[in-house]
Amino acid sequence: MVEATVTLVEGMEFSGKAASGHTITMDANEQAGGRNAGSRPMELLLVAFGGCTGMDVISILRKKRQNVSGVEMNVRGEQRDDYPKTYKEVHVEYIVKGKGVQPEAVERAIQLSLDKYCSVGATIAGVGTITHSYRIVEE
Amino acid sequence: MVEATVTLVEGMEFSGKAASGHTITMDANEQAGGRNAGSRPMELLLVAFGGCTGMDVISILRKKRQNVSGVEMNVRGEQRDDYPKTYKEVHVEYIVKGKGVQPEAVERAIQLSLDKYCSVGATIAGVGTITHSYRIVEE
Numbered sequence: 001m002v003e004a005t006v007t008l009v010e011g012m013e014f015s016g017k018a019a020s021g022h023t024i025t026m027d028a029n030e031q032a033g034g035r036n037a038g039s040r041p042m043e044l045l046l047v048a049f050g051g052c053t054g055m056d057v058i059s060i061l062r063k064k065r066q067n068v069s070g071v072e073m074n075v076r077g078e079q080r081d082d083y084p085k086t087y088k089e090v091h092v093e094y095i096v097k098g099k100g101v102q103p104e105a106v107e108r109a110i111q112l113s114l115d116k117y118c119s120v121g122a123t124i125a126g127v128g129t130i131t132h133s134y135r136i137v138e139e
Numbered sequence: 140m141v142e143a144t145v146t147l148v149e150g151m152e153f154s155g156k157a158a159s160g161h162t163i164t165m166d167a168n169e170q171a172g173g174r175n176a177g178s179r180p181m182e183l184l185l186v187a188f189g190g191c192t193g194m195d196v197i198s199i200l201r202k203k204r205q206n207v208s209g210v211e212m213n214v215r216g217e218q219r220d221d222y223p224k225t226y227k228e229v230h231v232e233y234i235v236k237g238k239g240v241q242p243e244a245v246e247r248a249i250q251l252s253l254d255k256y257c258s259v260g261a262t263i264a265g266v267g268t269i270t271h272s273y274r275i276v277e278e
Contacts, residue, residue: 006214020177022178024186042187050153
């Protein structure tokens with residue numbers, strides 16, 4: 001069971017805390033009556049997706065003994081025009097940095113994450129299409 | 140278009156930043172090779188859901204001129220046993236505090252959020268069942 005409590009601070013600002021104990025501040029932008037004191041909830045979805053698939057990919061690449069020094073995910077999501085404005089399309093670009101990292105290992109790690117392991121990705125994939133790309137940077 | 144960048148910090152710790160500019164730290168727990176330096180990605184989903192529906196509900200209650208002094212969402216999610224372990228059931232309890240707040244106004248605000256406006260809720264509802272309850276606290 002995963003639990004979280006989210007409390008109104010003021011205006012449109014909310015403070016969230018889940019069982020792991022970390023505080024997440026959320027707020028609307030100025031046009032929506034907020035003050036941008038924290039993240040938009042729909043941004044958190046993409047951040048969570050990047051973290052979720054990033055954890056999968058780095059774990060798998062380490063198991064495959066790839067010499068990885070860095071991983072970055074650039075996530076872009078396009079929302080539907082109509083309410084509830086769920087994500088229609090989400091693209092994630094993986095940038096994997098390291099020495100002699102094998103493209104087939106990266107491809108396989110991404111595939112395993114997106115097709116099998118990543119809970120947040122599977123949730124987004126319930127309402128939209130996820131596409132991906134990757135680049136390997138030698139360093 | 141919503142954009143976020145998520146970068147490996149070390150171990151299983153990732154740092155995420157979306158267009159609004161706020162940093163979100165994510166990490167796995169110790170059993171999964173992390174150090175709990177930040178939130179679990181699947182926790183963020185529930186936090187985002189609480190913030191999303193909380194913003195809807197407070198906006199609607201203010202428009203209905205309800206004298207609300209506080210709103211809190213307790214969100215609990217049960218994941219499936221099998222990968223990708225998406226949420227099977229999510230329950231959100233709303234606690235609305237204020238003076239003379241009308242139950243029918245609260246019910247209607249929650250209904251509008253869950254059935255129409257809340258993007259994160261609609262995303263979770265794509266893979267699982269969302270149930271809700273509410274309490275009004277006079278203060």
